Amino acid sequence: MNTISIDFQKFLDWDNSPFILFSSSGKILYLNNAAEILFGYVSKKELYDLTLAYAPQTFGYKTTTLSLNYDSFSFYAITVGYEDEDQISIRFYNAPRIKSVTPIERDKLVSTDINLLLEANIALFKTKNTNTLQLLTDPDIPSFKIDQNRFSKLLRKTLDAFRASDSIHITLKLLVGEHVIISGKKKSIVQLSIEANGRYNDTDEEIHTIAAQSHITLLLKERTIKLEIPLIQD
Amino acid sequence: MEAFFTKSEQVQSIIKGFNLTKTLFVSSIIIGEPNIGKKSLVRYLFPEAPLVSGINQEEVEAALLEYDELIITDFEKLSNQESLNLDNKRIIATANYVGNQQTIDTLFAFIYMMPSFKERPEDTAYIRDLFIKEALSDLMIEESDFSAEEIPLNLNHNSKTLKRSIYKHLMNYSMDEKSIQESIYHYILKHLEGNNGYKEYLGLYEKPLIEAGLKKFGSQLQLSQVLGINRNTLRKKIHEHNID
Numbered sequence: 001m002n003t004i005s006i007d008f009q010k011f012l013d014w015d016n017s018p019f020i021l022f023s024s025s026g027k028i029l030y031l032n033n034a035a036e037i038l039f040g041y042v043s044k045k046e047l048y049d050l051t052l053a054y055a056p057q058t059f060g061y062k063t064t065t066l067s068l069n070y071d072s073f074s075f076y077a078i079t080v081g082y083e084d085e086d087q088i089s090i091r092f093y094n095a096p097r098i099k100s101v102t103p104i105e106r107d108k109l110v111s112t113d114i115n116l117l118l119e120a121n122i123a124l125f126k127t128k129n130t131n132t133l134q135l136l137t138d139p140d141i142p143s144f145k146i147d148q149n150r151f152s153k154l155l156r157k158t159l160d161a162f163r164a165s166d167s168i169h170i171t172l173k174l175l176v177g178e179h180v181i182i183s184g185k186k187k188s189i190v191q192l193s194i195e196a197n198g199r200y201n202d203t204d205e206e207i208h209t210i211a212a213q214s215h216i217t218l219l220l221k222e223r224t225i226k227l228e229i230p231l232i233q234d
Numbered sequence: 235m236e237a238f239f240t241k242s243e244q245v246q247s248i249i250k251g252f253n254l255t256k257t258l259f260v261s262s263i264i265i266g267e268p269n270i271g272k273k274s275l276v277r278y279l280f281p282e283a284p285l286v287s288g289i290n291q292e293e294v295e296a297a298l299l300e301y302d303e304l305i306i307t308d309f310e311k312l313s314n315q316e317s318l319n320l321d322n323k324r325i326i327a328t329a330n331y332v333g334n335q336q337t338i339d340t341l342f343a344f345i346y347m348m349p350s351f352k353e354r355p356e357d358t359a360y361i362r363d364l365f366i367k368e369a370l371s372d373l374m375i376e377e378s379d380f381s382a383e384e385i386p387l388n389l390n391h392n393s394k395t396l397k398r399s400i401y402k403h404l405m406n407y408s409m410d411e412k413s414i415q416e417s418i419y420h421y422i423l424k425h426l427e428g429n430n431g432y433k434e435y436l437g438l439y440e441k442p443l444i445e446a447g448l449k450k451f452g453s454q455l456q457l458s459q460v461l462g463i464n465r466n467t468l469r470k471k472i473h474e475h476n477i478d
Binding site: 108112116117124128150152 | 343
């Protein structure tokens with residue numbers, strides 16, 4: 001066997017899929033850049049427990065297909081392996097981002113002040129519920145093109161998921177430095193985040209469908225719904 | 235512009251929602267019991283918009299092709315709801331009930347539920363006073379010392395029964411001796427039969443006489459003196475007519 005040693009670490013460092021090497025006590029011995037970002041959304045303990053749970057019975061490597069979601073990260077498989085008692089590694093496989101196939105229906109897009117639609121939906125919410133809402137919005141968000149009817153439906157359903165929640169916080173802001181590509185063009189992102197002490201998830205599927213039709217990236221979590229809306233102006 | 239009065243927070247929120255979306259192309263529907271002011275509210279918010287009724291399906295279809303802004307009343311009466319295209323138009327619909335929840339949910343961005351008068355006591359008092367004014371002028375009754383709060387209001391069918399209970403009360407309140415005799419005459423003409431008529435219909439006169447007397451004079455003793463009958467006779471009659 002060839003004895004030349006090749007240093008693969010740089011390749012691993014820059015791999016787009018998270019890779020972590022734990023010690024037997026759960027300490028992190030190594031993690032690549034992608035894993036570093038992942039740790040912003042999930043605890044070390046949770047990932048270590050996951051690693052142990054999917055470890056092969058004896059020395060070696062085992063790949064398990066599963067569906068994992070941490071915030072906007074989603075993975076379709078993991079490989080867990082160990083060659084001695086001291087180290088164990090886990091690699092996550094990024095799920096491919098599904099590109100929306102629905103074309104943008106430009107004739108339905110009308111330049112709109114998103115705050116209007118949001119406030120009208122809050123008024124609608126208030127006719128049905130007595131929960132208190134806190135709204136933090138950026139009045140400087142410029143008008144941009146929205147399918148007003150469909151977007152209102154999306155807002156209604158999203159807010160309805162919080163119909164029995166307490167301390168509902170709604171935040172509308174422009175995401176600085178983040179972009180999305182729509183029809184080959186870079187667009188800024190407006191993020192609407194609704195957070196409370198809990199929420200219903202009975203309409204998650206419908207919310208998902210409408211968001212996809214509207215080219216809106218949706219993050220559904222136990223207590224939060226985030227909509228990332230492309231700021232289309234032309 | 236016609237005014238629309240409401241103190242109900244829910245209705246105020248509906249108005250707020252509409253005021254915000256007035257210039258947008260969204261479809262909205264107001265759902266609530268008949269006769270609670272849905273149409274008046276929409277007319278107040280959109281005084282210029284063309285209006286069609288769901289009773290006439292063809293008219294609705296034609297209007298949808300012609301206008302970008304349209305009021306559709308009696309939406310529940312439309313049998314072809316699924317096939318309507320309300321996209322990119324300003325549609326304001328009203329309906330007495332939901333019908334197919336799924337369809338309404340798909341068609342409309344804003345679905346407002348309007349509370350009935352039973353849930354809006356302050357609005358009821360306002361509309362009661364409006365009706366009283368109208369009734370006083372319609373019936374040509376001089377405003378006198380009656381109190382609006384005393385009118386027993388029937389809200390089972392919202393403004394319709396509310397209006398009727400006011401007219402009825404005011405008619406009763408303003409009747410003179412001749413009118414009372416006339417009503418009794420027509421009532422008896424319609425119902426009198428059998429072989430015990432005298433006793434049966436005596437209650438028409440005796441019951442209100444004793445009830446009003448008790449209210450006015452408080453005690454049976456005093457009333458018997460005012461009526462000039464024996465106290466025992468009065469007691470017997472109270473029992474006979476089940477008066478508390």
